Amino acid sequence: MPGISINVIRVGSELFTSSDELEISNAVSFLRSTYATVSLALRRVEHWIIPLAQARGRDILDTTGEAETLTDEWTVANHNVDVFFVKTFVGSVAGLSPVNGPCDKNAKGMDGAVVEVIPGLTGHILAHEVGHYLGLSHRSSDSTNLMFDSVPNGGRLDSGQGATMRSHCFVEP
Amino acid sequence: MVHVDIPEDARRPEVVREALAGRVDRLPPSLAVSLVLELDIPPSEQQEMLRGALRDADRDPHIRMLAAVSLAKLSPEDAVADVSALLAEGDVDERVAVSAVDIIGRAGGPAELERLDQAKKAATTELLRQRATFAQALIVHRHGLDREVELPAVETQPEPEAAASLPFVSRKAGKQRGDRAKRGVKEDFPDLDVDKHDVYELQCGPRLMAIVIQRAIVEGEGGGQPGDTPSIPAFVSFRNEESGDFFAALVALLGKSDKGGVSLVLTRLTGEPVFAGTGTAGPGQAEVALTAANTPGVPAISATVRIKGKQLEITGVSDTRSVPGLGPQRVDIP
Numbered sequence: 001m002p003g004i005s006i007n008v009i010r011v012g013s014e015l016f017t018s019s020d021e022l023e024i025s026n027a028v029s030f031l032r033s034t035y036a037t038v039s040l041a042l043r044r045v046e047h048w049i050i051p052l053a054q055a056r057g058r059d060i061l062d063t064t065g066e067a068e069t070l071t072d073e074w075t076v077a078n079h080n081v082d083v084f085f086v087k088t089f090v091g092s093v094a095g096l097s098p099v100n101g102p103c104d105k106n107a108k109g110m111d112g113a114v115v116e117v118i119p120g121l122t123g124h125i126l127a128h129e130v131g132h133y134l135g136l137s138h139r140s141s142d143s144t145n146l147m148f149d150s151v152p153n154g155g156r157l158d159s160g161q162g163a164t165m166r167s168h169c170f171v172e173p
Numbered sequence: 174m175v176h177v178d179i180p181e182d183a184r185r186p187e188v189v190r191e192a193l194a195g196r197v198d199r200l201p202p203s204l205a206v207s208l209v210l211e212l213d214i215p216p217s218e219q220q221e222m223l224r225g226a227l228r229d230a231d232r233d234p235h236i237r238m239l240a241a242v243s244l245a246k247l248s249p250e251d252a253v254a255d256v257s258a259l260l261a262e263g264d265v266d267e268r269v270a271v272s273a274v275d276i277i278g279r280a281g282g283p284a285e286l287e288r289l290d291q292a293k294k295a296a297t298t299e300l301l302r303q304r305a306t307f308a309q310a311l312i313v314h315r316h317g318l319d320r321e322v323e324l325p326a327v328e329t330q331p332e333p334e335a336a337a338s339l340p341f342v343s344r345k346a347g348k349q350r351g352d353r354a355k356r357g358v359k360e361d362f363p364d365l366d367v368d369k370h371d372v373y374e375l376q377c378g379p380r381l382m383a384i385v386i387q388r389a390i391v392e393g394e395g396g397g398q399p400g401d402t403p404s405i406p407a408f409v410s411f412r413n414e415e416s417g418d419f420f421a422a423l424v425a426l427l428g429k430s431d432k433g434g435v436s437l438v439l440t441r442l443t444g445e446p447v448f449a450g451t452g453t454a455g456p457g458q459a460e461v462a463l464t465a466a467n468t469p470g471v472p473a474i475s476a477t478v479r480i481k482g483k484q485l486e487i488t489g490v491s492d493t494r495s496v497p498g499l500g501p502q503r504v505d506i507p
Contacts, residue, residue, distance in 0.1 A: 007501075009501050015235075045506075047504050047506050048501035048503055048504065049501060049502050049504050050501045051502070056300055057268070057271050057304070057443065059235075059268075060235050062238075062239075062242045063361065063420055063421075064413055064420045065411065065420045065421065065422045066442075066443070068422075069441060069470065071470075072471075072495065072498060073469045073470050073499060074469075074498045074499050075497060075498030075499070075500070076501060077497075077500065087203075087235055088203045088235045090207065090239055090242055090243075091207045092176045092177050092207055093174055093175070094175055094176065096174050097174075098414070099414065099415070104494065106494045106495050106496075106498070108377075108379075108491070108493060108494065108495055109378065109379055109380055111498075116203075118201055118203075118204070119201060120199070121177060124175075125175055128175045138415070149174075149175065149176065150175060150176040150177065151175055151176075151177055151178065
């Protein structure tokens, strides 16, 4: 089965509690099982931290621009999707990612996904945003679909969405 | 982008109050803060709830920071007074203080410069010192004060190689996108007078940028020589490709250069330099050559900003790649 790998990057790592770590672990498991339904495996999960002293205040994102800047300022030099976990994203927005994100992570523009850790919802947010990165757009008329524009939702993917995701340049055969 | 769908029964003041104190499992305090502005209660009650969260030293600093940001959305003037009073009391968590100085820089007046000086002196982190310094620069430029300010140091990148570059040229924006671009800037800079600004657009690669510029600068009205006193002639906002809305991304700081002309520095809203250059300017005319700062995530550019014949024109080329981002630290699975 083709697959992707992700970098789990904790922004302001000192702030992450053991329950946050459990939430992230469960979120990764949710992504793995959801993507498996459309024949896309989650291969490697690599763990990274940005300590508070280096995060330059980006541990709390109070604008969309700051979320974009975070992904511009930090990059892991490998072939995985960079996912930045933050404790707080101002407002009801809980995640952000480009649609069909680049595989050259030094290309202009946003080149990672940002996910707010919210108990019970982080898995949906993570799978939704990585779905965007792999090429999926919103399905605003179908609340059973993972790509519905708000969470929680039904968390399902269809075969057409699976084909789109499997064609992304980060996918390994 | 994805939003959190908050249940209708959580949108009640008594639930939100409990949630702000961390006592509602399905509504974390971070979401509760954002809900305050949506509650069907008078603004004075919204302010009271947010002030309570801001001033409670026992709360998570993130919640206090969010409360400060929400207060600024509700009433920028009152928020400046609230956060300034908080700083005056001293002994504030420095992450909360960073949010406070950000709000003061974007919405405060000259009377706050002294408070920012005090914040800098009391700071134990470089982050707070840098943000307070930048907040002073914003106030001085927003209000055109004749006062020396410390601007971010700019180390520039070489110009892009011709073979790997994208050309760009600006054009006047249409009304709909222009209005959205101005709204995006006004969210962060509430005293922006939208009726006195025009919008030009610039497409460079996938990114649509809008330059929200003072009409008087372009049309040569209002007297005075551009650059004689510090000013913010323009903001740059970026279009969110999902929502179609714009958000403020860069602020242009204009002043005198050492060589007798003008100096222009474009920074992120948090003060990191992105583009910089020098040139000449007079009533209704200007020409400034810009290059990119050596800042992670910023692509090399070579651009010329011209004002001539009551029009703004920006032309140039941009690299397709950016200065590589910083590398996080690898850890074993915690």
